[in-house]
Amino acid sequence: xxxxxxxxxxxxxxxxxxxxxIFFELAVPLLYLLMFGVAFDxxxxxxxxxENQSLGYNSFFLAGVLxxxxxxxxxxxxxxxxxxxxxxxxxxxxxxxxxxxEFLLGKVLFQCGMTVLQSVLTVGFSVLLLGVSVPWSxxxxxxxxxxxxxxxxxxxxxxxxxxxxxxxxxxxxxxVIYFLLMFLSSVFYPLDRVPGWLRxxxxxxxxxxxxxxxRFETVGVGTLSDVxxxxxxxxxxxxxxxxxxxxxLQQTG
Amino acid sequence: xxxxxxxxxxxxVKVYTRKNQPPVRxxxxxxxxxQRGEIFGLLGPNGAGKTTTxxxxxxxxxxxxxxxxVSGCDVVRDPLGVRKQICVVVQENALELHLSVRxxxxxxxxxxxxxxxxxxxxxxxxxxLFSLTEFLNAKGMDLSGGLxxxxxxxxxxxxxxxxxxxxxxxxGMDSINKRATIQAIKEETRKGRTIVLTTHxxxxxxxxxxxxxxxxxxxxxxxxxxxxxxxxxLRLLSLTLTVREATPSLLETIRSFQPxxxxxxxxxxxxxxxxxxxxxxxxxxxxxxKGFLHFEITSASLEDVFLQLxxxxxxxx
Numbered sequence: 001x002x003x004x005x006x007x008x009x010x011x012x013x014x015x016x017x018x019x020x021x022i023f024f025e026l027a028v029p030l031l032y033l034l035m036f037g038v039a040f041d042x043x044x045x046x047x048x049x050x051e052n053q054s055l056g057y058n059s060f061f062l063a064g065v066l067x068x069x070x071x072x073x074x075x076x077x078x079x080x081x082x083x084x085x086x087x088x089x090x091x092x093x094x095x096x097x098x099x100x101x102e103f104l105l106g107k108v109l110f111q112c113g114m115t116v117l118q119s120v121l122t123v124g125f126s127v128l129l130l131g132v133s134v135p136w137s138x139x140x141x142x143x144x145x146x147x148x149x150x151x152x153x154x155x156x157x158x159x160x161x162x163x164x165x166x167x168x169x170x171x172x173x174x175x176v177i178y179f180l181l182m183f184l185s186s187v188f189y190p191l192d193r194v195p196g197w198l199r200x201x202x203x204x205x206x207x208x209x210x211x212x213x214x215r216f217e218t219v220g221v222g223t224l225s226d227v228x229x230x231x232x233x234x235x236x237x238x239x240x241x242x243x244x245x246x247x248x249l250q251q252t253g
Numbered sequence: 254x255x256x257x258x259x260x261x262x263x264x265x266v267k268v269y270t271r272k273n274q275p276p277v278r279x280x281x282x283x284x285x286x287x288q289r290g291e292i293f294g295l296l297g298p299n300g301a302g303k304t305t306t307x308x309x310x311x312x313x314x315x316x317x318x319x320x321x322x323v324s325g326c327d328v329v330r331d332p333l334g335v336r337k338q339i340c341v342v343v344q345e346n347a348l349e350l351h352l353s354v355r356x357x358x359x360x361x362x363x364x365x366x367x368x369x370x371x372x373x374x375x376x377x378x379x380x381x382l383f384s385l386t387e388f389l390n391a392k393g394m395d396l397s398g399g400l401x402x403x404x405x406x407x408x409x410x411x412x413x414x415x416x417x418x419x420x421x422x423x424x425g426m427d428s429i430n431k432r433a434t435i436q437a438i439k440e441e442t443r444k445g446r447t448i449v450l451t452t453h454x455x456x457x458x459x460x461x462x463x464x465x466x467x468x469x470x471x472x473x474x475x476x477x478x479x480x481x482x483x484x485x486x487l488r489l490l491s492l493t494l495t496v497r498e499a500t501p502s503l504l505e506t507i508r509s510f511q512p513x514x515x516x517x518x519x520x521x522x523x524x525x526x527x528x529x530x531x532x533x534x535x536x537x538x539x540x541x542x543k544g545f546l547h548f549e550i551t552s553a554s555l556e557d558v559f560l561q562l563x564x565x566x567x568x569x570x
Contacts, residue, residue: 006363088345095341
């Protein structure tokens, strides 16, 4: 545990050297919701019919923004490996008295703290300013899902960060992956009216599983049995990603 | 099981394989032992396999074959056990560039289990030893290359791990800091710490090391104390002649004795010879030449022996 706390302490010191970064990190999901959500909400007028439920686009999109927040935070944190590698400090870290898994867990734990702050702000903003109705009883579940999402995506992206040695190639690869994951998912639109092939692919996408779970928690879309299945699949995805990321980190030297 | 050896390396092999390229045996059957409290130098030209060996010993790389133990812990079976016993200055400059020197020390101390109070206490002593007090609030990114390296080395003396690895630790330091670093290394071994260093500055190894291993092409060429290595079948001597002028006839005389090397610096000629008798005969011949002023015979430096050993091995390969 001491080792994980040391990693969190290190991340805290580094991230708090730039208050501007923290401000933008916290503001991005709100901007997404404000610019994209509000525009679509107005454009669609009557709102959406999702699984026989009528929803404003802001309500529908809130889960998508939260899911993207997790992915974005995980991406930022995984990019830190390249900075650490360029500074040479990554190799020194790997000689410190800690397990590779503790290093990864410490890195993501700090970022999870940021995610929780962002989700509180984003949900609060949606409820207070955009009129989205989120049940208080769901707050704890939303926080847990956000933490699990950030961790799962961080482990997934870490596999690429440890495999790809150049950050320009990493950026390109991850941009393509991010694009595919976002648009082959339920982040922006409900999947019940998209073409069959797109729906099938989207249902295999961990971003869909995570978004659906958040959507169930925030606005009650979906059935408990379906989202439990998706939650289970996301946990399996995260555990596998963690195992692979640790293996990849063990081979880094 | 407690052993007297701090490090035991047995038939270590590391092969790098890359697509469409022949495999490279960076370390090829390396065996040596480092005793507790010893300063051990791993020397060799670029690409000799020194850094690969250090990376294996510090658990950054897994060996292809063979075994290595640090403080009794196997580097493959118990990497965490090894990491609990060591601290490392890696070859790359390794510093948190966005953090101050003070916070660099704090982070390093935390990772190694020191409390905030202990870090504060030790930081004062270390900063004094490495003349870093005035830079405590400077950010890593604002330091010169030599200063960054100094902070990196100083960090390792903040903690009390029994085995210290220094991979080209003094690279980029000016001579004052280099001396301070060498002094600190010596002091630490008096406390019983084992130090393994790689360097290409052989004078440094000569001053510091109790024993050295010379590597080339991943193989061990020779191993022993500086004295033993210098006499490793080569018995090189350095004859320094001071003359009024390095005349062609004097140089011809010198070359007729087939020296290992001849270096001329104005009126000083340094000749490296293979054995004592030949050296004395050359000296006698040189003294008969006009303009002869002064001579000095010393055992050849580690660098001369090193170059000769590398030449010898490359030739036999």
